[in-house]
Amino acid sequence: MAQDQTGQPQTGAEALVHTLIAGGVDTCFANPGTSEMHFVAALDRIPGIRCVLGLQENVVTGMADGYFRVTGRPAATLLHCGPGYANGIANLHNARRAGSGIVNIVGDHAVAHVAHDSPLTADVDALVGATAEWHAFSTAPERIGIDAARAIEAAGDGYGQVAALVLPADISWSAGGVSARPAVPRPPRVPDPAMIGRTARALRSGRRAVIILGTPAVAADLHPLLAGLAAATGATLMGSSTIARQPRGRGRLVLPAVPYPVDDAIARLDPFDVVVLVNCPPPIGFFLYPGRRSLLHRPDADVLVLSRADQDAAAALHALASELGVAPLPVPAPPAAPVPELSGPITPAGFAAVVAEALPAEAIVVNEAITLGGGFAAVMPHAAPCDWLTVTGGAIGGGLPLATGAAIGARADGRSDRRVVTLQADGSAAYTIQALWTQARESLPVTTLLLNNRAYAILLGEYAKVGAEPGPTARDMMSLDRPAIDWSAIARGFGVAAEAVATLEDLAAALKRALSHPGPMLVDVRFPQEG
C-alpha cells in the first residue's frame, strides 16, 4: 500500500512529482499543454525526472513503450486533455499488447471547469477507461500521492500494465498536496501446479506438441532450458505474434513466430495435437477472412495454458522441466546461413543479409517492416546477439517512437553504447515521422532503415484476397508514389542526417557510415516498387 512520504506543505503537482520519484520513475515523455504548466513547474523545482519532448502524443506514448521494453521500468508520460490523450491511444494499444508498464499523467481541466464544456473539454474518463488497464481520476491534492502511487504500482504489476491518472489542473495547482511512497509492485503470480502437471502429461503422451511462447518466456536465460524441453519432449517451439522483446542472434534459440498470413499459420499449426501456451494468447489471426477461422490451431487440438500472461513464466518453465526431469541443454547450432546475392537491386533477402551482417553486438532492432522484413528469419541466427522489438498490437506508426524510447531507455540504464536499428516501412513511417526530431534533439544512436517501396504493400496483399484486380480507386488508396516521398529531405528537416540507396552495395556502405555516426541517421532504402 502507498504511504505518506513527507509532511512538507506542497502543491498537488509537487506531491505528484515526489511520488513519481519515490516510485522509481526517472523519465517523463511529454507533450504538455496549458493544464499541465504547474506540473512542468514542479518538475523544474524538484530534480530527479528527465523530461523528453515529443512533437505529437503518439510519439510520446510509443517512446514510453520502447523505454519499458528495454529497461523493464515504467516511465511517465504527460499528455494534454482528452484530445491529447486520444492522439496517443494507438501506441498505448501497442504497449498494452506488449505488456509494457506506463504511468500516463493526463492533465485535464480544473474540476469545476468541466461542467462549462469549454472548447477543449472532452470525455477524457471514457477515453481513458476504454484504453488503459488501470485508471483513476484524482479528486484532491491530499489524494494525489496515493493515486499516483497506485498508478505506479499498477504500471509495475506483474510484467507491466498501461496505467492512466487524470490530473485536473486545480488538483495540480492547489496547496495541500500529500505525496506517497509506492509499494513494490506485485511480482507475476505463481503458476498453477495443476497446469504444470497437465502440460507435463500431455508432452509425455507422444502426441505432437507445439509450445508457443510469450515475451517473458523467451528471455535469453531461459533458452538452454527451452532447448532441453524441446529435445527431451520432441515439442516444437514457436514465438507468439505479440512478443515485445525477443533475444535473437548467435547463441540464442531460433523461435519462429506463428506466421502472419492465415493460411500459412493454419498449415504450420495443423500437425499439432497439443498446443501449450506460455504467457501468450492462443494463436489468433490478425483478421478473420471469408471462409476462414479465427483460431489458427487445429480445432480439435488440446490447448493447455501452462501459464497466463500475469503468471511467472520462468517459474512455470522451470517447474515443467523439473516435473519432466529435463535439464538445460546448449542452444543448438542453427542451419547453415544462406548465401544471398549481396549486390545489385535491393531484395528482401539481400537487405536482411546486409543488415544482419552489419548489426553490432547487443543492438536493439525495432521491426515495423512486415512485408519487406521477411528475409530476416534465415539470417538472424548468424547475426550478433541483439534484442528484437516488434509492433505488437498491429496499430501502425509504432516503429520510430519505439526506437526513440528504446534508445532513451538504454541511455537511462547506462548503455548508450547500444545501437538501435529501426526497420521501418514507408507507409507506417508516415504516421509518426515526427519522432525523428526527438532522436536528433536527444542525440540518440538510432539508425533508421526506411524500407521504401512507395506503397501500402501489405494492403495490396490483403486486397488480393478480395478476389478482384484493384481498380483505380483501390490502387490509389494503396500507392504512395504520387508524389514519391523524399524521406531523406524529411529526415534532414527534422535534424537527422540521411542518405538514399538503391543497391545492396550502397546499402552496405551507407549502413557502415550510419552505424558509426554518433547520433541518429536515416537511410532511405529504395526497393523496387510493388503493385
Next chain:
Amino acid sequence: MAQDQTGQPQTGAEALVHTLIAGGVDTCFANPGTSEMHFVAALDRIPGIRCVLGLQENVVTGMADGYFRVTGRPAATLLHCGPGYANGIANLHNARRAGSGIVNIVGDHAVAHVAHDSPLTADVDALVGATAEWHAFSTAPERIGIDAARAIEAAGDGYGQVAALVLPADISWSAGGVSARPAVPRPPRVPDPAMIGRTARALRSGRRAVIILGTPAVAADLHPLLAGLAAATGATLMGSSTIARQPRGRGRLVLPAVPYPVDDAIARLDPFDVVVLVNCPPPIGFFLYPGRRSLLHRPDADVLVLSRADQDAAAALHALASELGVAPLPVPAPPAAPVPELSGPITPAGFAAVVAEALPAEAIVVNEAITLGGGFAAVMPHAAPCDWLTVTGGAIGGGLPLATGAAIGARADGRSDRRVVTLQADGSAAYTIQALWTQARESLPVTTLLLNNRAYAILLGEYAKVGAEPGPTARDMMSLDRPAIDWSAIARGFGVAAEAVATLEDLAAALKRALSHPGPMLVDVRFPQEG
C-alpha cells in the same frame, strides 16, 4: 426515414456505397486497412465517390471537417479499427465544436472475431461512443443501408453533426446487402418565440448589451441585418470563440471574437448587463486559472439564449429584427487601416499587413496561429472578402488538414479558383505535417504560411501565469529550436514546393509567387525567436 433503394443482390459494402451516393456523399477521405478492403473494392465497382488518401487518420478527419465547412455537405471518412479511429479523434473533436457534419465509416473486425481479442482488437464502441454525436454498430448486411442512411441523416441534422458507423468486416463482405435512400436531413429547429420576445425587451431596456454570434449567425447575408440591429439597439456585436467559418474582409461586418486571454475577455465583457447568445455557448475561458472564473461575462449579467446551436439562427435574427422594427443597414465602413512597417524583420503586425494585402478575393483562410496571428484584427476589414476558418476545439494539429479538406471542398463545388491560405504555427504544424502530401497528391491551390518562432509560444505565455521563471525543464518543454526544424525541407520531402523568408519584403515576394503557383506551396516565415 430511410427507404430501400434497390432489390439487386449485393454485398453489405456495395449496399453501403449505394446508400452513401443516394445520400449525396461524393467524397471519402480515407486511410483504409485490411478490414476495409471489401468497401474499397465496392468503391471501385460503383462510380460516384471520390476517394482522397491521408497518411494518418487525424489528417483524414480534419480534411472532412474542412470539406464540410466549405461545402456544407458531409463527406465520409474511412478509418481502420479502434486505433485508426483513435488517431482521428482530435480533429473529430474540433469538427464537433465546429458543428461539422461527417459520416465516419469505421471498419472493424468481423463480429465473431472480436471475442478472440486478436492483437488489433480494441474497444471501438467505447471510443466512438465517447466522441461522436451519433453512432451505431452495423450488425447485418440487410441493415447496413438503413444504418448508413441514419448516419447520413444524423450528419446533416440541423447545422451538422459528427456521426460514426462501425462496419464489421463480415457485414461488409457478406451477400444480402440492402441499400437505402436517406431522408432529407432535418433543418435547424424553429426558434423559440418567447426567447425572441425576451431578447427584444432586454435590448429595448436601455441596459448595455452584447450579442455573441455563433457560426450560422455570422453568414455574410445576415451582416446588413446585424448592422441594423446594432445601430438600432446600441448593442455590441461579437463573435464566439468557436466560429467554424466567418466571412471577413471588405464589405463584411467587423465581429471581434471574445479574447482568448481570460483577463482580457473578462475586462472586455465587464460593461455588459445583458449577454445575448445566438447559436453559441456562453463565453467560457478555454481553461480555468487559479483565482479566476470559468464564465467570462459579468456574473450578474442577464444571459439570454436567442437561439440554441440546433435552432435556425437566421430565422431568430429576422424575428428579432421584426419584433424590434429594425431594418437592414449597409455595413459600416471600418476604421482607417493601420500603416505598419512593411520592411525589415517579421513582426505580427507586419506579417498580417502583408498577408491581408495579398489575399485574393474569395480566399479561404485557415488560422492555426494563435500567438502570432494577433495582427489580423486591424487589417482584415480592408482585405479582399474571404472566409476565415479556425481550429474550433482547441485540439492542435487542425490547420493543415482543414486547409487540405477546404480546398477539396471548393473543388467539389466547382470552385478550384478559390485559393486556400493557411496561417500555421510551427508547434501545431508538427502534429499533422503529413497533410502536405495530400495537398501535393491532389495538386491543391493551398499556400501554407508556416509561422516559425521555434517555440510553443502559447505555453510560454501560459507558464508565465504560474508565477515563476521557467527553469531548464520548462524551457526545454516549450522550445522547438534544438534542433531547429527545416520546414522547407520537410515540405519538399512531401512533394510541396517551399521557400523560407526572414524579412517582410521577402515575405511579400514569396507570397506573390506562392499565390500564383497552381499547386501547393509552403513559405517558412521566420519570426524572431521568443522565449
